[in-house]
Amino acid sequence: MLKVAMDVIKNAYSPYSKIKIGAAVLTEHNHIFSGCNIENASYGATVCAERVALWKAVSSGEKKVKEILVLTDSNRIAWPPCGLCRQVMSEFAIEEMKVHLVNTSLTQKQSLFFKDLFPYKLSLDLFKTE
Template structure:
């Protein structure tokens, strides 16, 4: 799938973000190796530890539908800066992806940069 198309899906879904505390909307689109795409948004909670990032929402949706291998993820927010996955999301992505999993980091202007997960999370914990 084209990087721009995956990013557009992330941009579109962020309208569903539940972010009343931070006001920082994030959308993510995960491309499974099967070709299916799963989207997610950040979902905040008054108990901040219960907040879930958009990337993990999308990954968990994919896994709950039987997917176990991720080819790419695109992330979009309302920021002028590129939006990167947090450390926890990087580890979750690594659980179902590999060093070559594509990470497309976008901004509110539709601009993006692309990394490989191995660049963003060297020396990750691996499946045992």
């Protein structure tokens, strides 16, 4: 997953923040999908690497994600997913999904369970009527 994220981070388009992010998701069928952040002058049109990778997986028929790796080109920190990405991740995460946060210099690495990163989420269960 790290190699896939290292390859795709080169394609990030981030002229505004100057921060490049790459992501790789591992599905329940052991397929890996990648994505990079793509910024826009209309900042609300910006899309994060995590969502690009997830949407590629889902549009290829994969709906369960076992792991996600988020790679940032910052030497200072390993960048965590934003709130919107966390909500999207919650839709497709298996119960014990792992999240790996890494920077490109590999000086910052953290792995945790998604449920610890995002314990409360909107879910299909909330929309069910009795």
